[in-house]
Amino acid sequence: MEYDRILTDILGRKEFLVVGKNVIRTDALDKALGKARYTADYIPRDTSILKVFRSSMAHARIRSIDTSAALMIPGVEAVFTGADITGNNQIGYALPDQPFLNYEKVHYIGDPIALIVARDEYAAAEAMESISVDYEPLPAYLDIDATLAENAVDIHEGGNIAVTTKIRKGDAVKGFKDAVVEVEDTYWSPYQDHMYIETEAAYAIPEGTNKVTVIANGQSPFLCREKVAHVLGWDMNQVRIIQALTGGAFGGKDDQGPLVTAYAAFAATKLGKPVAHIWNREESIAYSNKRFPARIKYRSGADRNGKVTAIEVDITLECGAYANRSPFWLWRQTAHAAGPYEVDNCSIDGRAVYTNKVYGGSFRGFGDLALHFAAEQQMDKLAYELDMDPIDFRLKNVLKVGSSTTCDQILDHSVGIQECLEAVRDASEWAKHREPVWNGTKVRGYGVGLAYHGISTSRSTPDWSAASLLMNQDGSINYRTGIVEIGQGSPFGHIKIVSEITGVPVNKISIELPDTDSTLNAKPTHGSRGLMLGGTAAAKAALKLRENMIACAAELFEIPAERIDVVDGKAFDKENKDTSIPIKELAEEMYLRGYEPGAYGYFKAPKRFFDAETGLGVNYSVYTYAATVAEVEVDTETGETRVTRVWPAMDCGKAIDPMIIEGQIEGAISQGMGFALMENMELNSRGQVINPNFTDYIVPSSLDTPEIEPCIIIEKPYKHGAFGAKGVGEPAIISIVPTIANAIYHATGKRFSTIPIRPWTMHKALKEDQQ
Numbered sequence: 001m002e003y004d005r006i007l008t009d010i011l012g013r014k015e016f017l018v019v020g021k022n023v024i025r026t027d028a029l030d031k032a033l034g035k036a037r038y039t040a041d042y043i044p045r046d047t048s049i050l051k052v053f054r055s056s057m058a059h060a061r062i063r064s065i066d067t068s069a070a071l072m073i074p075g076v077e078a079v080f081t082g083a084d085i086t087g088n089n090q091i092g093y094a095l096p097d098q099p100f101l102n103y104e105k106v107h108y109i110g111d112p113i114a115l116i117v118a119r120d121e122y123a124a125a126e127a128m129e130s131i132s133v134d135y136e137p138l139p140a141y142l143d144i145d146a147t148l149a150e151n152a153v154d155i156h157e158g159g160n161i162a163v164t165t166k167i168r169k170g171d172a173v174k175g176f177k178d179a180v181v182e183v184e185d186t187y188w189s190p191y192q193d194h195m196y197i198e199t200e201a202a203y204a205i206p207e208g209t210n211k212v213t214v215i216a217n218g219q220s221p222f223l224c225r226e227k228v229a230h231v232l233g234w235d236m237n238q239v240r241i242i243q244a245l246t247g248g249a250f251g252g253k254d255d256q257g258p259l260v261t262a263y264a265a266f267a268a269t270k271l272g273k274p275v276a277h278i279w280n281r282e283e284s285i286a287y288s289n290k291r292f293p294a295r296i297k298y299r300s301g302a303d304r305n306g307k308v309t310a311i312e313v314d315i316t317l318e319c320g321a322y323a324n325r326s327p328f329w330l331w332r333q334t335a336h337a338a339g340p341y342e343v344d345n346c347s348i349d350g351r352a353v354y355t356n357k358v359y360g361g362s363f364r365g366f367g368d369l370a371l372h373f374a375a376e377q378q379m380d381k382l383a384y385e386l387d388m389d390p391i392d393f394r395l396k397n398v399l400k401v402g403s404s405t406t407c408d409q410i411l412d413h414s415v416g417i418q419e420c421l422e423a424v425r426d427a428s429e430w431a432k433h434r435e436p437v438w439n440g441t442k443v444r445g446y447g448v449g450l451a452y453h454g455i456s457t458s459r460s461t462p463d464w465s466a467a468s469l470l471m472n473q474d475g476s477i478n479y480r481t482g483i484v485e486i487g488q489g490s491p492f493g494h495i496k497i498v499s500e501i502t503g504v505p506v507n508k509i510s511i512e513l514p515d516t517d518s519t520l521n522a523k524p525t526h527g528s529r530g531l532m533l534g535g536t537a538a539a540k541a542a543l544k545l546r547e548n549m550i551a552c553a554a555e556l557f558e559i560p561a562e563r564i565d566v567v568d569g570k571a572f573d574k575e576n577k578d579t580s581i582p583i584k585e586l587a588e589e590m591y592l593r594g595y596e597p598g599a600y601g602y603f604k605a606p607k608r609f610f611d612a613e614t615g616l617g618v619n620y621s622v623y624t625y626a627a628t629v630a631e632v633e634v635d636t637e638t639g640e641t642r643v644t645r646v647w648p649a650m651d652c653g654k655a656i657d658p659m660i661i662e663g664q665i666e667g668a669i670s671q672g673m674g675f676a677l678m679e680n681m682e683l684n685s686r687g688q689v690i691n692p693n694f695t696d697y698i699v700p701s702s703l704d705t706p707e708i709e710p711c712i713i714i715e716k717p718y719k720h721g722a723f724g725a726k727g728v729g730e731p732a733i734i735s736i737v738p739t740i741a742n743a744i745y746h747a748t749g750k751r752f753s754t755i756p757i758r759p760w761t762m763h764k765a766l767k768e769d770q771q
Helices: 003-010 028-033 121-130 144-148 172-177 221-232 252-271 281-287 326-335 368-385 390-395 417-427 490-502 532-557 583-593 658-677 731-748 759-770
Strands: 048-054 060-066 076-081 112-118 132-137 161-169 181-189 201-206 212-216 239-243 275-278 294-302 308-320 346-354 437-439 442-455 464-471 477-481 509-511 564-567 570-573 576-582 598-604 622-635 641-651 712-714
Touching: 003 490, 003 532, 048 121, 048 252, 048 281, 060 112, 076 121, 076 252, 112 121, 112 252, 144 346, 161 326, 172 294, 172 308, 181 368, 201 252, 212 221, 212 252, 221 239, 221 252, 252 275, 294 368, 308 326, 308 368, 326 346, 326 368, 368 390, 368 442, 368 731, 390 417, 390 442, 417 442, 417 622, 417 641, 417 712, 442 731, 464 490, 464 532, 477 490, 477 532, 490 509, 490 532, 532 564, 532 570, 532 576, 532 583, 532 598, 570 583, 576 583, 622 731, 641 658, 641 731, 658 731, 731 759
Parallel strands: 048 275, 212 239, 308 346, 477 509, 641 712
Antiparallel strands: 048 112, 060 132, 076 112, 161 346, 181 294, 201 212, 201 275, 294 308, 437 442, 442 622, 464 477, 464 598, 564 570, 570 576, 622 641
């Protein structure tokens, strides 16, 4: 079935009634009034609290752990170590390298060693100071070169390289021989913290002796359930996860959600009483996973006609202490290495390397931000070497229908990068801004950056989603999905799809909290898959319910089902619209006449695959494309850089809700601007995070926000997405970072291969140039 054709082929309409319109979100009022409930809001007073005792050494063997003094402190109820685990002391995501509680060896400052349960924060804090660990120090490696040195000690069994990747497409050697210009550079992309307003939290309640319920924030209640069951050694149906509203996530709670949930569940089941576990800001910044740092060596060649002939890319990803999502992150970087361009000859190698620092993990722009930071600067450099306009040069190389990607995937439809680029070119009046503009000591310049991002899970892992609808006797609907509301609005997009198909108004459809005891597994809310896959599952459920509604109405009206439509709260005869019935009454008739009022939708993404030897194949179901033009202003006296205006465009397949897309793009621009110009995780010589707060870890405020021009939405429908929709959460952050770097070069003539480009970095570069 081609889901982009639902409107015409099944609903028989030419125009949308709900989809594509700006509709006020059904959760907006509660959030605006502070009535929305997050995890901490469910925790009763006087609930026992849990704190994690962590390693003070970056790399060491544990000789002994003494908790006796902590257990003597009034108010301390229990202290658990790895010795107390009766299930599985392993919580690694991709590789089994991450203990739930370390009792043999620690791998970074912050590695969990013990869980303290106490009546209050004071007792827990005193207990934290009372646990004694005898360590045998080991060499600590705080950068990738030290880890890869020939005589380096293994951080984990099997060596210091967690995983490798490669792609071989065409003949890179020949491609470089055909080139008349070559450019080469090494790029560095550092840690970034998610800095969500709501920190990690979980509240666990034992249900008898063989079940536990956990209310938590995260991005995948089913992954949380899986990890809790694994640690406890239980079956999945003994663990119930209720996903509360989540106050920001950006990928971080996809990784930390299962951990905090498992900590709380483990302690609650051991003690037989409810336990709450909430991280403070310092814990969240110091110990949660970050954006993976990456070093990318990039070589590009182009012929005299402006066609890129070859690329050679070498990626070294820094895992930190554990692999976590690195096999998927590294593969995404490898598979997207050429950027949104058709390059016939590609040679890419990647490796993910352990260090003794806080580990990396999921983050918005998953892998592709660092890759495009390199690839888009390379494209700019080639254009300047050929004395070509950067946009004209890109237009000669962008992917089109029929093009092949880095991994030789042929794109047969839904490719809108050319239209995105042409749209921002025209909107920004690019041709009028090809010379820097000076105003005293300040200079303004323009830059462009593109992005493409494969939607769905990485490494060709199977992907699916699911949803359910229950129509009540008054015609209202309860909607359930495992896709999580983390501020992005995907579940609201789902109910707009349901409303379009069933005719039930949006305000009559209630989005229930994900609950693993009553919700189908929709897989995680990541990879920009929440609307595309989750929405298609919702559409399948809605189509089944619609079929039952129409059958019931046809019986009532005694006419063929083909003549029935359901629109705006009523069912009617298309040939005689006076013959109608409100959906409120139709629902009652469905119950009376035996038509099923409930429906499930399950959608499996098209199969993907790649060759293990060459890396070639169909790596992602579809790609979302973005283009950005930005104007920056650099103060050459102080080195301060401001982003002043941004023109964004995105090919989102079909805009289910344009306002939500605008919000995603605008938020991504701010977050990307912070990464490019401000944010930096500072570690001391021991590998310890030393700026774990909003005071010292600088993020953009509203005062830093540039003027963002109206978002240009390009619609190239995807046939396996409901009404043609694709994911939108990540591409805008991928394109804005290299756009800023390219605009800085246009303004100042200075290239930066490392971010963030902070004022003192800029000031030093400008002064060195003067000397």
